[in-house]
Amino acid sequence: MNVDQALSLLKEEGYKFTGKREQMLSVFAEEKRYLSAKEILAALQADYPNVSFDTVYRNLSLFEEMEILEVTELDGERRFRFHCSTDHHHHHLICLDCGKTKQVHACPMEWISGRNDEEFEVTGHKFEVYGYCAMCSDNKSVTS
Structure with a gap:
């Protein structure tokens, strides 16, 4: 977008x-x-x-x-x-300091789908990984 x-x-x-x-x-x-x-x-x-x-x-x-x-x-x-411009399914790594994101193309639902309980219908999901980008991580090391 x-x-x-x-x-x-x-x-x-x-x-x-x-x-x-x-x-x-x-x-x-x-x-x-x-x-x-x-x-x-x-x-x-x-x-x-x-x-x-x-x-x-x-x-x-x-x-x-x-x-x-x-x-x-x-x-x-x-x-x-x-909103991401890409149409393919993906998730994000999100920096807790600066808020920058990076796309992750692996999806844990692929693993879960193979083991899905037939009594539960999945209608959507969200997967985000939080941490620090290289720049923010380097800044944390310098200030520590």
Whole structure:
């Protein structure tokens, strides 16, 4: 997903184009990592000093509902990033410091599917691995 694709999708679904929405989406395009609503609010405040947390969160929820953004939870807080552009099934490694992600193409469901209980129908799954990217890990070593 990118800004133009997201704005086109919003337009197709009848949502208004606003500068705030475009700027929110631009932040995700620039950062390429999971971001909290607080980080998005901070990024908008230079151009929109009166923007509220509710406005930011409402738009993030809309973007999630429209599958423009993916969501995860880190440290008890919802974090968002652009929905992956790839159509193939994958999961993510997520850095706990900077929020950057890396795709993982292996899926534990392949193992689980072969052992699936016939009394349980799987309708979806999510697999994320948390840790520290090389840069953040190096920074931790230097500060320790």
